[in-house]
Amino acid sequence: MDALAAQQSVNWQWVKGHAGNPLNELADSIAFKESQSRISQKTDDLAGENITRLDDALSHVDDTGNASMVDVSSKASTFRAAKAEGWVHMKPSTLALIKDNAIEKGDVLSVAKVAGIMASKKTSDLIPLCHPIPVNKVSVEMSINESKNAIHVISEASTNGKTGIEMEALMAVSISCLTIYDMCKSAERTIKIDGVRLLKKTGGKHNYSA
Structure with missing residues (x-):
């Protein structure tokens, strides 16, 4: 990939953002969709596996992430x-x-x-x-x-x-x-x-x- 990139001749041109340039708008759209996809995936993770980990670490948090008093009825004095x-x-x-x-x-x-x-x-x-x-x-x-x-x-x-x-x-x-x-x-x-x-x-x- 590096060798292929070295063979290319690239001319950089400054383009003002959101000025209507078709290629710039396309690149911006792709980047935005990718970022939203990653945020959505991260939210799903937090709603599932990570809350379980939080519950394991904090005794006063239940499996939904809410505060809860620990039940000590089964413990010996x-x-x-x-x-x-x-x-x-x-x-x-x-x-x-x-x-x-x-x-x-x-x-x-x-x-x-x-x-x-x-x-x-x-x-x-x-x-x-x-x-x-x-x-x-x-x-x-x-x-x-x-x-x-x-x-x-x-x-x-x-x-x-x-x-x-x-x-x-x-x-x-x-x-x-x-x-x-x-x-x-x-x-x-x-x-x-x-x-x-x-x-x-x-x-x-x-x-x-x-």
């Missing part, structure tokens, strides 16, 4: 545990106010700890497809990291249930971090929350460790 963390970064001056218990709203770390524990027990009320599960215990621990000008928040939760408790651990961390922000926002508006993540989960079909 086992002891399950999870651990999560998060960081709240701030100015050294704000961190000093927390250490000295000089924030106007009061004891930041104590309030944030209780808020995290309370929120953990409300997880299924806030996350639509999350199962309400019996919570054995939730703990929230906080430490001041002066080298990072941050507060490190760690939560642990456990249950004897049919599904994991990682969302409860993540909820505890998230709300504790938000409460720290709320308690301190009058002193600083540039406080940043980051690094919220699951560190570990055990007791289920798929255990995890970061």
Whole structure:
């Protein structure tokens, strides 16, 4: 093919698009029909095989692609545990106010700890497809990291249930971090929350460790 193309003498001519040139209109028509054919085929693929793959990957999606609560009725209750963390970064001056218990709203770390524990027990009320599960215990621990000008928040939760408790651990961390922000926002508006993540989960079909 390359050898045959090299034997051809081609004279290029610029033609304004959609100006009525017969050959240009023919080429445009062929290209458009081919593109529509490929789009149609891709749509058919998405409607069939790819939705099946999505259902396999996402447990809260049914075979039609709609959100669905997972049926755990056939699962056995086992002891399950999870651990999560998060960081709240701030100015050294704000961190000093927390250490000295000089924030106007009061004891930041104590309030944030209780808020995290309370929120953990409300997880299924806030996350639509999350199962309400019996919570054995939730703990929230906080430490001041002066080298990072941050507060490190760690939560642990456990249950004897049919599904994991990682969302409860993540909820505890998230709300504790938000409460720290709320308690301190009058002193600083540039406080940043980051690094919220699951560190570990055990007791289920798929255990995890970061």
